[in-house]
Amino acid sequence: MVKSLVDCRTIQFSKLRELDRLGPAVDLRLYQDEEGQQRKVVFKIYATYKPRPISMFWPELHLFHRLPPHPNLLALDRVVLEDIESRVIGFTTRYISGGTLDNMAIVFRLEWLKQLLQVVDFLNLELGVMHQDTAPRNILLNTETDKILLYDINYSASKKDDQLVDQDDVAGVTFTLHELIPGDQSFTAGHQRRNGINMVRDMPNWIPKRELNAEVSEFRRVLNDWTMKRTADGNMMERYLNATSPILIPEMPTPPDYEIPISYGATANGEPVWDTGP
Template sequence: MIDDESKYFSLSGDIPIGGPSTWHVTDWDQRRMISVTMDGEQDDESIATEHLSRHSSQLPSHIYRIYISHSGEIISTYTDTKKDQTQCVHYPFLHELVLPEGVQTIQRDELEELDRLGPDADLVAYPAWSKGPAKKVVFKYYFLWQYTQMSWKEMNLWMRLPRHSNIVPFDRVVVDELEGRVIGFTNDYVPGGSLEENKSRVFKLRWLRQLIQVVDDLNLRYGIAHQDIAPRNLLVDESIDSIMLFDFNFAARINNTSHDEGESYCEDRNDIKGVIFTTYEVITRDDSLRRKPHEEQNINDL
């Protein structure tokens, strides 16, 4: 289940002079968008998300917009589909994707949802090809057009990376069961939580060496910058006592400085700085420096 702090998100709104104001809020857990209208000029989307969080679990799926009073109660609801702000997302056909040798596909209806790990990420399982328990994997997908480009590039980069002992393995490309369109991908599931989620483990010098090595390999051998090295993107595979890096949605080719979303290299997000800040954060449990924008993060502050 997605935690309450990450459950709601708003990308757009309508704030006419004098009001009323409307924010279009995404409920990541229910994978739906609901418009929240309030009197006056409300330029803070957090007010709308707070109101929605109180009512979302009781709202039927055919409700697309709610009108909220100053006290946070629902004045009226709207079921007209013209009020639905959800936009159609393009999913490419499988033949538009060149699969590297050895990368397989799986249909969405073969996946059994086990848990919602976060926005656009579910824990799922599918039958193992040999006798034994079903294989657990993480299914990453998108249903907002704003994330289409980033998701597509992450999938294409991750599945082409050589297998590495300190990178969570790419698993399969996921296609829909109707037309065979590409809707996402899966990667191996590593239990135990990230370094941000699970602080009970003593961080080992061995893991730091492994993190430095995988960053060196990405940067110097493959020409790839992860650009989001942080405790939230580091797992520990306890079966082999190894750090595991995942989540390549900000990764980019180091020699590419174009401004296409999810592709351009940004020196302010360089991986060396990421390793240093991550080490400091893991040891001290102080993440105040990392909460600053990347361009304001200064190693000399440590």
């Protein structure tokens, strides 16, 4: 395993028992920890992205590893190693049974919006991290603590060169709230994001499609106050680039070749395609 991850807790792939498939390259798994406790986890699998996985997962895994504890961020659990060469093939996070906020049956609470604003400020202004994919599907509900957990940082940026066009988190939070309350996803597409932020803010009425624990006007007031504070000096990007405790992602080393081939697909005739690269 690379030196930059040697202090991570690890687990061998063979020790993860599959319980369910949650999505493409995402499983629900179970393992027994060193104290004999059964841990239910979500396993994100990198090996399916052969032959060029390292450049894809390097920033995500190292950023995840370096995130400090926060009550509204999902934490890294273990780095998963394959059994023969101890190659990194993915990672696990704690399974959160409350689901995500795209479930419109969940009553959306004003305090959860405030938690979202606080954790986005923490990422942007303290750590210099732009999440770039805030959305109800990426916000978990921890029913044990009654707090939200922001997760899925594979689009996150920790420097200007990694920034995606029109994906700043102030706009992202605005579109997220508009999706949470009126249930409107039409402004999340790229061309709509560029022109939609003011349209969403200026809409006279947001007709809620879910139950709320406060008036829509109060949700909008909290959002607008935060947005004005974040954009007041016109230097939103400058503040992000000059974060107080920025996370630095190490440069990716030149990976060695491996002796054991891995299949990463099949030919038109169904024959497996093998690769022994990084």
